[in-house]
Amino acid sequence: LGDRRPKIRIYDSAPGALAAYQRAIADGAQYVVGPLIKEEIQQILAAPVESTAADGATANQNAVPMLALNLLSDSPIDARAPGNAPLYQFALDPAEEAEQVAARLISDGKHHGMALVPNNDWGQRVQRAFEARLVELGGNVVATRAYDPAAKDFSDPIRSALLIDESRARANALSGSLGTRLEFEPRARADVEFVFIAAQPNAGRLLRPALRFHLVEDLPVYSTSQIFEPDSVGNMELEGVLFPDMPLVIAPDDVATQLRNTLTRYWPGRVRTNARLFAFGFDAYRLIPVLQGQHSQVSSSTTPGMTGLLSVDGNGRVRRLLEWARVVGGQARPIVSTASESQAKN
Structure with a gap:
């Protein structure tokens, strides 16, 4: 990503997602990623354009784009972030x-x-x-x-x-x-x-x-x-099942393999059960500079990600085109996929 690599500051949403959001804006955040819970997203979107954080700091919410980590509804929407800023929605749907x-x-x-x-x-x-x-x-x-x-x-x-x-x-x-x-x-x-x-x-x-x-x-x-649960012996019972999944799970390239190795080094006991969530966070991070270059204009281009081939539709929803696999001997074996075909055409 070069000079466009975003700097991350993490806010604890346990006291409340709205309070965390307000604090982030007051601290000068130029982009907000999260929250994850649908009700918390709706709470933030319903907040006044300018409000005060719990410690008295003024949170100016004007024009701070937001990448919500859930979907507000199944139907196309034209929702906006506070201050009429761009709102994007990204989910493992x-x-x-x-x-x-x-x-x-x-x-x-x-x-x-x-x-x-x-x-x-x-x-x-x-x-x-x-x-x-x-x-x-x-x-x-x-x-x-x-x-x-x-x-x-x-x-x-x-x-x-x-x-x-x-x-x-x-x-x-x-x-x-x-x-x-x-x-x-x-x-x-x-x-x-x-x-x-x-x-x-x-x-x-x-x-x-x-x-x-x-x-x-x-x-x-x-x-x-x-x-399909990655690396589980129980997958032997799923012999022959065809399913779509993210590249990190079934078709890792060099970057995905490096990510898995890093995750295994730092969280050895959590990679198997949380691999998809790790990939979700990785792609959310990598989407920030992509979305910053779009804002009100939605590009038709695609971005290879750990969760799929990513694109943004006209309603600000991040779409994922997945890889395909067949369960063989308890393992997910890649087969010809729509994602691979699309990448070949681009």
């Missing part, structure tokens, strides 16, 4: 990943499939984003079933989505009509080309084997990055 899964399916020639999602707000949000994008691109979800993420047996939602019970019922009815016992092997529905799973690691490691058991060994299984 599973709904955005689900949209990229839908696009990948169409690219892979898979248009019709089923979805298994947890019966909670997270699952519903991911499912809505996935299905909306799939339909927009000409595909459709022929069956969606919600599951209890705390369950140990997922046979019921899988059998229901695949119409296996209906197949068994038809065989029983035919057997009754003929008055004889028939040899019968239940069949899954034939109009499904893929299975989309929205799942955290524990549920995903049970869902994938359950799908094999219920006659869908040949169907490709797609998911989001939340299903």
Whole structure:
């Protein structure tokens, strides 16, 4: 970054994000990164243009750009930071990943499939984003079933989505009509080309084997990055699952490898579980000079990052184009990705 490298001052938001923000502005901050919690972002945006910090220092909020580390809503917005300054939003959004899964399916020639999602707000949000994008691109979800993420047996939602019970019922009815016992092997529905799973690691490691058991060994299984926990032995159960993830996790270049080595040296016990958050912070830092050069004008250029190929849309939202991987032997093996293709074109 040369001379454009920003100097960082960290403020503790434990006493309150608004107080930390006011203190930063009073100290002469030229750019604010954070906060992370959506309600705290909204609190800052609702603050008066000029206010006083807890110690009496005046916080002049005019024209200080802000990179919020969350999204204010799922819909396009034209929100501004205090003082009508530029507001950018950057998040590790599973709904955005689900949209990229839908696009990948169409690219892979898979248009019709089923979805298994947890019966909670997270699952519903991911499912809505996935299905909306799939339909927009000409595909459709022929069956969606919600599951209890705390369950140990997922046979019921899988059998229901695949119409296996209906197949068994038809065989029983035919057997009754003929008055004889028939040899019968239940069949899954034939109009499904893929299975989309929205799942955290524990549920995903049970869902994938359950799908094999219920006659869908040949169907490709797609998911989001939340299903994969880096460097975990439990990933052996996810064999064959395709998912998008950030370059730091599945396709590290020299810079990413150097970052991982540095993180391992300073936080050896946290890299595996927090790798994505470390990458998130790294990209937030590297975005500052990029966004400072934009402000009111949004560039169509892209910036390679640890969390993906980054760009900024017309609403100030930082978009991430991810790499793709397949689980092979418990490891995430890179495959041809939309991010790589885009980089090759630029």
